[in-house]
Amino acid sequence: MWQSRRLLLSLLATCALIVCHSSGSSSGGSVGPTAGQLRRIWLQDHCSAGICTDVHIARSDYVIFSQAPIAKQLALTFLNSSIAKIPHLMFDTFPDLQQLRMENCSLESFEKPQFEGASNLMQLHLGFNRLKDIPKNIFLGADNLATLQLQNNQLKGLHNHSFHALKELKELSLAGNQLEQLPLSVFAGLRKLLDLNLAGNRLQAMPRGIFDRNLNLTRLNLADNRFVAFESELLKLQPHLQLLDISGNIMPELTLNFSMLEQAVAHGCDLRRVTIHGFVRDLDVHNNSLTDIPLITHASNVTGLDLSQNPLGNLQGNPFRRFTALLRLNLSTINAPEFAEGLFKKQAQLQMLDISGNGIYSMKITIFDSLKALQYFYFQLNNWNCDFLQLLMSSFVKRRDISFMEDVTAPELVDDYVDGIACWYDSNKVSKKCDGGGTGSSDAALELSIVRNEIKAFTELVEKKFIKVYRMLDEMKLKL
The missing domain is CATH 1.20.5 (Single alpha-helices involved in coiled-coils or other helix-helix interfaces)
Structure with missing residues (x-):
């Protein structure tokens, strides 16, 4: 079969030479076609070390890359090129090709049999093009493809067999397209799929059972779509899910139910209530409309919690008493000028705490007694009293060698700085410095x-x- 392909290449190249010679064109470099002609492109003139520049292939061109196969070429990247379609004989010319990058090349369409002979291809990057459709069975021949990048095209719909034959595919990006709905079995054949990116489309809902065959799925990005609710049953069969991102979808409530989820991200959703059943390690719900902290059944397993930019206000009682495994806690800009004394009593393992941007004036210094493992403490952009701030720095931050971030507040807007943190005195007169024996007032x-x-x-x-x-x-x- 390989010999017949070589013969076909040679015959086509000979035909191209005859046609071009009859039209009076030169024999070197790229030959511009007239109607009905074959156009030959010697990639040796455009490529060096796997980088091809200034390659231009129109929709009507029938391209011959070379008279003979080019062996041991493992990767090709096209730059500053305009390629309306992938030439039919691409993988006959480069039989060993493992990685092909045609990003931002104005690619418009696929033509069958597009990937015949592409059994060695493992990575295909076709992002930032003009593709409008993924035809059925178009990837036949690319049996070992592991990564397929189709982000930022103009895809409006998919077929149940758009990704047929991609049994080894592990990473698929369809982000930044115009998809409004997905057929039920579109991902059914992708049994080894690990990472699926559908962010930035127009999806409002997904059919139940669409991921039932993707048992190895670990990362799913659904951010910036048009969901108004999330059906947690969609991912009930995924035991190894590490990341679910549904940020930027406007919905009033969010309920998640997983056996195990490493990280859930849902910022910018205007959420007013969050309920999580099952085990979640890291939860990021910043920039929402929460007035209460999320209800998490197994709160003792949470290691990271980002509640910043929510109107939580003063946190009464001890709402974090069940979050005993927290390593990272972000309470920045939650409209809480005060914190209760026992707020962090159960966070002995906490390593990072952010309380910046809350307009805090002072607090009882004993609130930090339980934070024995703290390494990073962000408390800038508050309304600190200078006397209390000196006490905080000397008796806690500096004594334990905790890292912090300085303020960027203009000097004319503050009374003073304590180690780079802005502060104000009780009156226009500079007050006496506090000692370490008490709160100072x-x-x-x-x-x-x-x-x-x-x-x-x-x-x-x-x-x-x-x-x-x-x-x-x-x-x-x-x-x-």
Whole structure:
């Protein structure tokens, strides 16, 4: 069979030479075709070390790459090229090809038999092109393909047999297309699929059972689609799921039910309630509308929890008492100017804590007594009292050699800095420094200081408003 292909290549090349000679074209380099001609491209003139540049193949071109197969070429990447279709004889010319990159090449369509002879191909990257359809059985011949990248094309639909024959496929990206629905059996033949990316499409729902044959699935990205609810039964048969990302889908509630899930990501969904049954290791639900922390059945197995940018407010009681295995906790920008004294009492293993951006003025220093393993502490962008901040730095942060991040607040907007963290004094006069023997002020004094700071902030806001009004009046006068 291989000899017959070589003979076919030789005959086609000879025909191309005859046709081109009859049209008066030169024999070297690329030959521009007229109607009905074969066009030959010597890739030796365009490629070096597996990088091919300035290759242009129109939709009507019938291309001959070479008169004889080019052996031991394992990878090809096309740059600055315009290729409307993959030539029929691509894999006859390069029988050993394992990786093919035709990204951003204006690729428009496939033509059967497109991948005949591509049994050695393992990676195919066709992202950022103009593909509108994946025909049925188009990948016949690419039996060992493990990675298929089709992101950022113009795909609007798929067929049940679009990926037929790809029994070795492990990674598939269809992100950034225009898919609105998926047929039930579209992924049924992909028994070894590990990573599936469907982000950035127009999916509103998926048929139940669509992943029942993908028992090895470990990563599923459904972010930035149009789901209004998530059917957790879709993934009931996946025992090894590591990542589920459903961010950017606007839905009021989220309920997940898995035997084991390493990481669940659902930020920017406007969520108001989250319930998780089963085991989840890492949960990221930042930038939502949560007023209560998620209800997690097996909270003692959670090691990472990101609740930042939610309007949780002051966390009453001890809502983290069951989260005893936490290593990372992000409470940044949750509108919590105060934290209860026993809030972190059960987090002896916590390594990273973020409470930045909450307008915190002060707190009882004993709140950190249980955080014996803390290594990273982010507490910038607050309304710290300078005296308390000095105590916090000396008795906790520096004493335990904890890493932290400095403020970027402009100097004219603050009273002082303590090791790079912005702070304010109780009055316009610099107060005395606190020692390590206590909190430095009574509860009544702290309340008075809070009121003073609120009045100061309100006064500054009013002044800014008046300045803006005066400027507008001046501009109006100038116009008049």
